[in-house]
Amino acid sequence: MDAWEERYQRGETGWDRGGVSPALLHWLESGELQPCRLLVPGCGRGYEIVELAKRGFAVTAIDIAPSAVAFLQQRLDEADLTATVICADLFTYQPEQLFDAVYEQTCLCAIQPAARVAYEQRLYSWLREGGMLFALFMQTGVSGGPPFHCDVTHMQALFHAKRWQWPPCEAMTVPHHGGKFELGHKIVKRCTDRP
Helix, strand or coil: CCHHHHHHHHCCCCCCCCCCCHHHHHHHHCCCCCCCEEEEECCCCCHHHHHHHHCCCEEEEEECCHHHHHHHHHHHHHCCCCCEEEECCCCCCCCCCCEEEEEECCCCCCCCHHHHHHHHHHHHHHEEEEEEEEEEEEECCCCCCCCCCCCHHHHHHHCCCCCEECCCCCCEEEECHHHCEEEEEEEEECCCCCC
């Protein structure tokens, strides 16, 4: 059984807020994120997917854990909402059509740091030119994980300015369980790779 599925089976889901992230609600209510074709990688139980579907997004949600995907699909069915829900490995997933936006909440901090470059390449390939990455970078202040610490300097190197446009404003700070917090940034895929 996959390690993430085992965690769900044992109830070891400390990343699960039990509801929609305040960061997503902020981006929605501020108008920065409006209905579009949107991908949520590592969606977990998908509280955000339900909220996005309610607001008219064409949302695709992916997770590797079958029980998380089943939980999400049941919630969508109960609410009579539609989203594309996929149980798959993110590193092999390829959409038929590019997305306007990606909401990255707890996926980056869950994968091994050695896989981050490959994940950034996937994110870049999934977005259309000018597409937006709404990213929450987990701040744990400790080594090891998951969740793994996402140092902002390392994130700026990973999502390099040649490929991504970072915002001029300060990050949004979002409290999380156990004294952790996330830093929220809206990053835009540049229209062309610059030398």
